[in-house]
Amino acid sequence: MALVDKTLTCSDCGAQFIFTSGEQEFFASRGYTNEPKRCTECRGARRNQPRGDGYSQREMHPAVCAQCGVDTMVPFRPRGDRPVYCSDCFSAMRR
Numbered sequence: 001m002a003l004v005d006k007t008l009t010c011s012d013c014g015a016q017f018i019f020t021s022g023e024q025e026f027f028a029s030r031g032y033t034n035e036p037k038r039c040t041e042c043r044g045a046r047r048n049q050p051r052g053d054g055y056s057q058r059e060m061h062p063a064v065c066a067q068c069g070v071d072t073m074v075p076f077r078p079r080g081d082r083p084v085y086c087s088d089c090f091s092a093m094r095r
Contacts, residue, residue, distance in 0.1 A: 010039040012046075065089055 003021035010017060017039040027035075038046065060073040066083035078084045085093065 006035070008035060008037075010042050011037040012042040013039065015039055067093075 003024045005021055006019040006024070007016050008019050009015070019035055023036075036043065058075040060075055061077050063072055063074045063078045063084040064070070065072055065086040067085055067089035070086050072084075072086040074084055
């Protein structure tokens with residue numbers, strides 16, 4: 001099935017935006033079944049809003065990076081059975 005660009009209407013600002021075939025392929029590869037409700041600008045604005053559920057103020061825990069040995073803080077309690085990485089080493093490993 002060939003995907004074609006779709007014109008959708010943002011539920012926040014009411015502006016029309018294009019849901020490209022490339023974006024549709026990306027959504028499908030991630031298992032998303034719904035189309036986006038918001039345009040790119042409104043999605044970004046919503047993503048940057050502070051959350052009221054306490055998520056944005058996570059408890060941070062001290063750890064030592066398994067790669068470079070630097071002291072770092074992570075948003076989970078290290079268990080000791082798996083390596084923990086600082087953000088720089090983690091980003092480098094993901095590339």
